Amino acid sequence: MSVLVYTESEQGKFKKTAFEVASYAKAIADQMETTVTAITVNAGDVSELGNYGVDKVLNVSNGDLDKFNANAYASAIAQAAKKEDAKVVVVSASADSKYLAPILAISLDAGYASNVVEAPSSISPFTVKRTAFTNKAFNMTTINTDIKVVGVSQNSYGLVESSGNASSEDFSPSLPSIGVNVQSVDKAKDKVTIADAEIVVSAGRGLKGPENWGMIEELAEVLGAATACSKPVSDLGWRPHGEHVGQTGKPVASNLYIAIGISGAIQHLAGINASKIKVVINTDPEAPFFKAADYGVVGDAFVVVPALIEKLKAFKAQNA
Amino acid sequence: MKILVCISHVPDTTSKINFTDGDTKFDTNGVQFVINPNDEFGLTRAMWFKEKQGAQVTVVNVGGPETEPTLRKALAIGADAAIRVNTEAKDGFQVAKELANVVKDGGFDLVIAGRESIDYNGAMVPGMLAALTNANFVTNCISLEIEGTTVTAIREIDGGKETVTTSLPLVIGGQKGLVEESDLRIPNMRGIMMARKKPLSIVEPTNAPAETNSIKFEKPEPKGAVTLVDADNLDELINLLHNEAKAI
Numbered sequence: 001m002s003v004l005v006y007t008e009s010e011q012g013k014f015k016k017t018a019f020e021v022a023s024y025a026k027a028i029a030d031q032m033e034t035t036v037t038a039i040t041v042n043a044g045d046v047s048e049l050g051n052y053g054v055d056k057v058l059n060v061s062n063g064d065l066d067k068f069n070a071n072a073y074a075s076a077i078a079q080a081a082k083k084e085d086a087k088v089v090v091v092s093a094s095a096d097s098k099y100l101a102p103i104l105a106i107s108l109d110a111g112y113a114s115n116v117v118e119a120p121s122s123i124s125p126f127t128v129k130r131t132a133f134t135n136k137a138f139n140m141t142t143i144n145t146d147i148k149v150v151g152v153s154q155n156s157y158g159l160v161e162s163s164g165n166a167s168s169e170d171f172s173p174s175l176p177s178i179g180v181n182v183q184s185v186d187k188a189k190d191k192v193t194i195a196d197a198e199i200v201v202s203a204g205r206g207l208k209g210p211e212n213w214g215m216i217e218e219l220a221e222v223l224g225a226a227t228a229c230s231k232p233v234s235d236l237g238w239r240p241h242g243e244h245v246g247q248t249g250k251p252v253a254s255n256l257y258i259a260i261g262i263s264g265a266i267q268h269l270a271g272i273n274a275s276k277i278k279v280v281i282n283t284d285p286e287a288p289f290f291k292a293a294d295y296g297v298v299g300d301a302f303v304v305v306p307a308l309i310e311k312l313k314a315f316k317a318q319n320a
Numbered sequence: 321m322k323i324l325v326c327i328s329h330v331p332d333t334t335s336k337i338n339f340t341d342g343d344t345k346f347d348t349n350g351v352q353f354v355i356n357p358n359d360e361f362g363l364t365r366a367m368w369f370k371e372k373q374g375a376q377v378t379v380v381n382v383g384g385p386e387t388e389p390t391l392r393k394a395l396a397i398g399a400d401a402a403i404r405v406n407t408e409a410k411d412g413f414q415v416a417k418e419l420a421n422v423v424k425d426g427g428f429d430l431v432i433a434g435r436e437s438i439d440y441n442g443a444m445v446p447g448m449l450a451a452l453t454n455a456n457f458v459t460n461c462i463s464l465e466i467e468g469t470t471v472t473a474i475r476e477i478d479g480g481k482e483t484v485t486t487s488l489p490l491v492i493g494g495q496k497g498l499v500e501e502s503d504l505r506i507p508n509m510r511g512i513m514m515a516r517k518k519p520l521s522i523v524e525p526t527n528a529p530a531e532t533n534s535i536k537f538e539k540p541e542p543k544g545a546v547t548l549v550d551a552d553n554l555d556e557l558i559n560l561l562h563n564e565a566k567a568i
């Protein structure tokens with residue numbers, strides 16, 4: 001018996017969320033007095049997983065899995081769960097993991113709780129805390145099945161280092177027919193994604209036009225941040241839809257969210273309020289976003305943002 | 321083509337979220353319910369298939385009689401028929417099981433659900449339904465074209481998008497992009513009148529068990545007041561973000 005965790009990698013390197021779900025799996029394994037097995041797909045060096053509590057790694061290397069496929073990945077993870085006699089399977093909240101988890105749950109006859117933000121408060125009954133009503137509440141949920149699938153919210157549990165070494169073995173699951181074939185992938189290279197970013201710099205209609213986004217991109221670059229935008233901005237075509245964050249856009253759960261020229265409509269706040277620290281820059285002191293913010297600057301973005309970029313550059317140079 | 325559009329009956333985004341019965345139940349008092357936004361994009365795309373390709377569109381919800389106005393609204397937007405599975409929705413698995421039964425009975429080729437509902441945000445039902453009915457599955461879907469049984473779809477991925485091909489039967493987890501916000505339809509008077517005459521059938525549940533139980537709700541800690549920094553003193557903002565928030 002063990003706790004199984006699916007640790008995601010991209011181009012052979014683990015994503016940060018892989019270490020978060022490994023840390024989470026370790027917390028469950030400690031409560032259940034068992035070990036953690038990770039399953040990886042086409043990952044490179046897996047020894048890092050040992051630093052986050054993984055005892056054993058099952059490495060799947062298969063060119064057919066270079067492109068993500070929910071059925072194939074779910075099947076591989078289900079076969080690993082059976083091999084390890086896992087009673088709990090932990091996955092992340094990435095787009096891919098949220099895609100495969102329901103399929104995985106059905107194939108294991110497992111109950112599934114997603115958007116989980118804390119280690120289980122009890123193992124029997126298995127009780128977790130998850131977000132509900134788009135982060136406006138939490139729901140304590142028990143999973144009643146013999147096998148449980150837990151989806152951990154990004155940036156909720158954090159990384160917990162532990163000293164240990166992970167043993168590693170090859171694992172060759174049989175793959176099902178996949179049904180959905182990827183024809184092309186359109187992904188910005190060398191750009192931080194909103195899902196993986198520690199810091200997100202987001203701007204709204206207050207910027208007045210797409211030609212003014214240069215300073216937003218520069219601010220993001222100085223901070224190593226991803227760029228995002230409000231819904232009106234993507235509806236107007238000023239920025240690509242993939243940057244739209246909010247209830248009907250992408251969810252954000254970054255450490256720092258900087259909102260510039262965004263008034264803070266409730267639909268926008270619903271999508272971003274899982275972020276830990278929120279900074280608002282807006283000319284209107286009555287903008288509702290200030291009520292949801294940790295830090296605020298009342299001022300003109302066209303003055304504040306360039307000044308902030310200069311000061312941050314100086315700060316970075318000093319703290320490099 | 322027979323399309324089933326899954327409609328979640330959810331509190332409007334602006335609703336106050338409160339709980340009753342010792343924080344075990346959502347307080348519906350004064351709450352306006354709407355079609356789940358992600359489902360509405362899918363419904364509107366389904367109307368396109370109806371108008372351009374002669375598809376039949378049925379909407380479905382798992383829930384009590386109180387959800388019928390939401391189904392009627394979907395009929396007023398243009399769906400041909402509605403089905404209500406007469407049982408309280410308990411968890412994603414139970415809802416997916418009941419829907420799988422509806423899909424099998426109705427012989428639907430295409431199921432369009434929202435990628436997630438805005439109340440529980442579980443993102444469970446579409447994938448579970450696909451697995452239970454042995455259908456192909458594409459979620460976070462922002463474009464859907466169908467010719468015969470050949471399907472081309474685009475799905476949003478972290479940091480970009482990918483184009484996939486697949487075939488019917490298929491379950492879609494839809495979202496904004498399937499159609500644009502400006503394409504969403506507000507029911508007109510004629511649609512509302514016609515909706516009254518369209519069939520809304522009530523199906524008794526198979527009594528699939530839930531696999532998870534909601535025990536209790538909690539509200540987040542109230543947020544402290546914002547710390548305002550003068551626009552002429554951005555060094556202070558950097559200082560706070562670095563030393564107090566430890567965010568940079």
